[in-house]
Amino acid sequence: MTKSQNNNILTKLHFLFLGIGILNWISKVTVEFSLNYKLAYVVTVLIFISGFVLFLWNLRPFNRIGIYYGYYFITPILTLIFWLFGGILLALISPVFLYPIYPNKILSEHQNFTVYENFQGFMGPCCPLEITEKHFWIIEQKLTNINLYDDTYIHSINYDKKNDSQLIIIFDKYESRADNVVPTDTIIKLN
Structure with a gap:
């Protein structure tokens, strides 16, 4: 296979993975169903690896599409620079790229x-x-977003769809005044 054939195949794979990623994001935002998180992360990593390789392949002669692939090249470099040199300004800017x-x-x-x-x-x-429920092997349904306002260790989650759609979460809550951990539960009503 020639370099141009490899370039065409990798370009098609890149945009296939990008399409899967965009469809996953749209379904996650609109209907709250998405790919399994680990599978979605693998797709994201494949998008970035293929974009990085395609950027390197399109350097000479430089094409306009190289500007698009440049995002996949510059993101890891900026992340490394932010990590190495730190500072509050870079900590504020880095989430945009990360x-x-x-x-x-x-x-x-x-x-x-x-x-x-x-x-x-x-x-x-x-x-x-964010609490999700797995359906089959590759699909997750987002149940709810919660904020317990503390680092917690969650012991168990019970969800009974038939009885008022209640999500019962049992977790450890740290009591700073008494310096101990208290088992706590919360009930979240889902629509």
Whole structure:
């Protein structure tokens, strides 16, 4: 295979992965169903790797499409610079570049429920959580967003769709005055 054939194949794969990523984002925002988080992250990484390689392939002769692929080249470089040189200004700017590729942290998985801590940037508020329910292997449904305003360890999640759609979460809450951990629960009504 020649370089142009490899370039065409990689370009088609890049835009296929980009289309999958955009459709996943649209479905997540509109109907709150999305790909499994790990699978969506793999698609995102494949988009960035293919964009990075295509940028390098389109340097000579430089094409206009190289400007588009430049985003996938400059993002990891800026991330490395932000990490190396730090500072408050770079901490404020870096989430703009990191948001598309930074993974949400999985806090806990219980039965078919997953609790994610959303990426808020380095200067963002603490602990916004997203609770999803797995359907099949590749699809997740977002149930709700909650904020417990503290770092927590979640013990269990119960969800009974038939009885008022209540989501019951049992977690540990740190009591700073008594310097101990108190098991706590919360009930969230879902629509």
